[in-house]
Amino acid sequence: MAEEVVLPIPNLAVPQNLYVLSNPALKHLHEKAKKELLEGIKADEMGPWYRSVTSALSPPSSGSSTCQLPLDQSLLDSLEKANEEELKRLDERLEAAEKTEGEAEISATLKARADYLTKIGDKDRALEAQKLALEKAAGLGSRIDIVLTVVRIGFFFSDTSIVTEYMAKAEKLIDEGGDWDRRNRLKVYRALHFISIRQFKRAADLFLDALSTFTALEVISFNDFVAMAVVSGALTLGRVDLKKKVITAPEVNQVIPELPVLGDLVKNLYECHYDKFFVALATLEQSFLIPSRILHPHARYYVREMRILAYAQLLESYRSLTLESLARAFGVSVEFIDGEISRFIANSRLHARIDRVNGIVETTRPSSKNAQYETVVRQGDVLLNEVQRLSKVLY
Incomplete structure (x- = not known):
């Protein structure tokens, strides 16, 4: 079992706060987002990422400075100095391990170096280092963890191609013998990917299946996870399943007091209070959907x-x-x-x-009758295809 805590590397709250800060429609959230964004950058010594986002943003205009993240040169200098010192230390440690220690120590050092590059938001070097660490990793659990880290890099940079490629690798590795914890974490990763590409039905199935076993705090908070489950479930579940899997779910009811709009949405839909449902839907759009990256x-x-x-x-x-x-x-x-x-x-x-x-x-x-006819035609096509496939095997 994977008993160790999986660190939030890279920290996905950072690009979420940048998205809020960059959206003029969310001006009422800018002050809080800017404060948390800078705290996250400093905590993880994100020199490369801070340089890239500040150079990409245009200079703040008069009266709109809260919408931007202006470059603080002294902060950047201190971050880059910390990055240089830590990477130098890790390179020296790797050199010593390659000279005097075994494969396990070399693998651990490569992973530490890759994780540091991931943490500071240096995308290209982090991917290269994680791939090298993956090649040298010995155990199946370690390889799964590295692959899931690369998936998080894809989430961080909104790179769907990376997410898709390494999600498939994670599924293959877990099918080879991944433990219970890693299987459940992968469900959450897959659910987040599906909801990000508008596949709400597949996302809802995975979110709801993982409600009682959720541990993937490295990618999403529990409250946001439950909110995603409710949002996707409300759209895709029938009335019976909505009641059974969402409205009466203890995990959902645990979060509802903190996010009452979710309760208003599903209960008013289920109980046919459509005027209240419309109000809840509009509130959800402004308070949860639009502020979400x-x-x-x-x-x-x-x-x-x-x-x-x-x-x-x-x-x-x-x-x-x-x-x-x-x-x-x-x-x-x-x-x-x-x-x-x-x-x-x-x-x-x-x-x-x-x-x-x-x-x-x-x-x-x-x-x-038309629906029955279409069903017969559709199922007949499937049956004919299977018969043709079988005949090729037999003859």
């Missing part, structure tokens, strides 16, 4: 899909509804509901039609 690219998509889910849930219960009653249920104007429902119907996202003369929305359920 991972979720902000998907915020508009998520809000739209959740609205469609709520509209469909209500329309499924009735053959017809007046536009006025539909608007009242969601706490919006008739004009708003008319425009939005019309757009979703036109895009085939809702099975309904609007009678504007009488102000009625009529539910149109898809033909069950």
